Amino acid sequence: MAHVSDLIATDIEQYLRAHENKSLLRFITCGSVDDGKSTLIGRLLYESKMLFEDQLAAVEADSKKYGTQGEAIDFALLVDGLAAEREQGITIDVAYRFFSTDKRKFIVADTPGHEQYTRNMVTGASTADAAILMVDARKGILTQTRRHSYLVNLIGIRHIVVAINKMDLVDYAEGVFRRIVEDYTAFSRQLGIEQVTFIPMSAFRGDNITSPSAAMPWYHGTTLMGYLETVEVDDGLMQRAPFRLPVQWVNRPNLDFRGFAGSIAGGTIRPGDRVRVQPSGRESTVARIVTRDGDLDRAVAGQSVTLTLADEIDISRGDVISTVEAPAEVADQFECTVVWMHDEPMLAGRPYLLKIGARTVSATITEIKYQVNVNTLEHVAAKRLELNAIGVCNLSLDRPIAFDPYRINRDTGGFILIDRLSNNTVGAGLLHFALRRAHNIHLQHVDVDKRARAALKNQRGCVLWFTGLSGAGKSSIANLVEKKLHALGHHTYLLDGDNVRHGLNKDLGFTDADRVENIRRVAEVAKLMVDAGLIVLTAFISPFRSERRMARGLVEEGEFVEVFVDTPLEVAEARDPKGLYKKARRGELKNFTGIDSPYEASEDPELRLDTTRLDLEAAADAVLAWLGERGMLSRTPGG
Template sequence: MSDIATQESAYQTEALIAEDIDAYLDQHRNKTMLRFITCGSVDDGKSTLIGRLLYDSKMIFEDQLAALEADSKRVGTQGQEIDFALLVDGLAAEREQGITIDVAYRFFSTEKRKFIVADTPGHEQYTRNMVTGASTADLAVILVDARKGVLTQTKRHSYLAHLIGIRNLVLAVNKMDLIGYDQARYDEIVAEYSTFAKSIGITSFTPMPISGFKGDNISIASDTMPWYSGPTLMEHLEAVDVDVDDDQAKPFRMSVQWVNRPNLDFRGFSGQIAAGTVKPGDAIRVLPGGKTSTISRIATLDGDLDEAVAGQSVTLSFADEIDCSRGNVIAAADAPPETADQFETTIVWMDDEPLIVGRSYWLKLGTQMVSATVREPKYQVNVNTMERLATKTLELNAIGVAEILTDRAIVFESYAQEGAAPNKVLGGYILIDKITNATVAAGMVHFSLRRSQNVHWQATDISREAHAGLKNQKQVVLWFTGLSGAGKSTIANEVEKQLNLMNRHTFLLDGDNIRHGLNKDLGFTEADRIENIRRVGEVAKLMADAGLIVLTAFISPFRAERDMVRSMLPAGEFIEIFVDTPLDVAEGRDVKGLYKKARAGDLKNFTGIDSPYEAPLDAEIRVNTVEMTPVEAAAFIVRQIMPLK
């Protein structure tokens, strides 16, 4: 062959190789992603199964394999063979105990699909970790130990997976090698699980017999179970259709994440499209305000688009200058989602501290963040028996149904969608503790309460400023807080006397006096104290609307509730006055004999003794009654708040 022919042949070979590489890369770039979890009871083999999947998909490097073999010999859980669970159980405590504690995420890939798998804990006390892992999953592999059958945690995790909206379930009956691959036992477990699944609303699942340790029916069909003709687990994971819902076919929805204003000539609203499609010229509605406009431009980093679809991140510009900000939802004008401020929801409590009914939490739904309070739960679900139990609160890992009230209307859609995937963007939310900033619960919206649609604020012609103007003053709430015996009522009374001499219009709300009437039905539990302050805050707000200077004298021991009242009023109209008196001084006064009763155990939940007092961190005014007499303290306060215009 001539040099020219040889060179031409080499060029053709290189071209074919390059074409194959491009095709290979294109195939891998366009592979779909499946997120799934493994769950079940303790020691059902979840970690071992994931380790086997990583091993079979060639996702373990040689040095990792060598370290795994060494660890397997050292731990000795499987003799001299490889213990695949060690690939996933990363925490020292997990390896020592042979259990999963945290959620472990692993990535692997095959020729047909990419995968992210979450190994979730089996112990009941780590249920919240399981919920975290399931929140983004498309499929759940429910493992059952063939020797033990369907256990309590099997039911719990199945219920949680179904509750969160996972519709693709695999019942993997594991450790078949330990029962001699007995088909009768397998059929018995599948029948038992099927009965349970129907009782909680699971309409379909895919059962399969496997051995994670031996590899039976994981990636290769098992010769030891010729009676099973279904797919292997890997085949099922590669083929399962998780696109059960066409997001593009839904009405347009996009939560605004950011207002993009790089210069005076451009104003756009950025976010990821949650559902539907949008084009320039489409009519849209901005919620919760309800203003309408049309799309003038769809901008991206790669240039403007003629159309954008669900899943894309874009910046939308409007034809009209209308109010729109982070937390708003841009929707199709003729098919908007609902707005409301009261809902029925399912709550999964995830904090060590129990739910405090009436306490104000942050509620985050999509990009919306509002203050919310939870009413006393309607019931708690016993996941083991599916019974509905009466309860006054929710403890760690509890699941209950309750009503939630938000401080303003938010945009939402029901989490559970008939015949479709759950609406996680506008139907799922989290609750955040305002003090610790910890996520305390995850929830799913059922529906808005009818009263939230039927009760509307009635606008009046005479404003609060007009009421105050007639009195020649500025409306304000003076909130006295401190321990019992600190001197709150005495000082507040003295402040009112001095303001009265100045011809100011005032009203004093005293803690003991309020409990004789408006709040006579409330006790002194933490929940009752919170409701006591909420009611007082509402009354104080109404009095401020009337143009009065309102003085309140309450222990109000919790910062969250004082902040709740502050949030009810316009900026600058809530003045927190900390009557700072040491506990020993307040107890030494004990005018009412309350400390003595509390010390003797005759008075429960008494602030400073067996119930905490959270001192203000940044009160507008602080007075020390050890250094000042009540008259001096009152004069100091009046000087701070005057002149009142």
């Protein structure tokens, strides 16, 4: 018995070792709604014998419950785990599944077909080596087929299968297959997709999934499983790329050890190699490659390691360690492609957070160069990107980062955009290249600085940012505050919403995009005036919190004073000093704040003026009292 146990143990050990050494292929299935993606994955799990008996029994019961044809198994139910998906018969989330054959291991992502869930498809595709684009033989190439093809190509997936499914429902007609191949080939050539494999199949009946179909003797190509088991995996490609280690964690367990941990995003590294830390540009030599299982003589892309260096240099989370011979680029302005993933549109000039690797920085889309029509591939002019839109944009960051173009390295060239208020991921992007201005424009040192200018004026420069509805009294209060400050001998300047639209912003309208740009320009002017040592007063509706936060971020801590002129809509509308509310109510004035465009009230202003209780004089005095209590008047910055 002991001998039999030893043999069993040996067999298990050999099986596990063989399984461990198999290559891994990550792939996605995508396409339009009800093309059979989930059914295909369920079939692959079933054919690879990756189901337990209780799973099989449960899906057989669910197949009867949800009305599958006859007594057959509905393989889609193996994947559609959400109750909402089962009830609607569609996939609304990314479902990841693992299966294995004798030749290879697989991780497959079943991505949504509905256009509204395109963002989920982008998530699933971001780590894939191959893509299976499902096409219903009855419907041919649809909008979502084109959209997903564009995204797959954009994300850089080189191995593409067009699986022409449900051939059993068109009597396995060769002509149907040939027509779809011709249509897709014409479209893929426009995208620059070089190699596509076409497979006619029926995921429901198993035709050409694991073995050739007797119903389609005219097809002599590979089965789907045969393709998946033999397609080249790109691991070697990244190992031949330049070395990149985005630092995820500075490991300092004690004073005798300081290492820099992360997953290698490209290339190889050995002790003794000369490296450069970016964006700082400092250089050193690799001393050790540390892992949980001991030091390594060599580490390659995909491995998680901790590097120690020969020199004590400053390295932080988010820095990138590169080789001296082929360092990453460093810049703060880029051209990029953005896939917008949020219900609220993306607007040029609005600030977001950008996360690339372990680095998070402030970012602004400075220009939307064009939006891509995925059906025609036409470049369309756009001032905003709506949900699921794809646009090529210029991007500006608040500091330089280390990067590679996305086509060279996904990890150091791909990023996400995050809403600063909700912390939701709102977009995904790919860096193309650094703008020339990022390398050619540098800050010029000046000897007379902000502190010197403010000291000469015996005051501290700051921005008094008056915000509120039209008719709230912003301009009147700001004007009175400036008169009182001037009488006290202070140096001021008032930027009023109507006045700047006669000059600086005369080219802007009142759409959300134009309002964002209006405030961006004013905030930049206010920043320059604060640098000149002035007390700047701005009177703008500035309806969006994100733009007010952007304006605050341009100046130093304590230099931005948000003054919320809090007036209820009905009170402001009753005043209506310029007759604008009446025009808006008659439909003669579009995008008017409070009527058909939102105002996001201040949540935590430095000063709130309730104009239902305070008259103009009292409101102005309240502002001066606030400034005086905080020592912002009649003092030098260091006094």
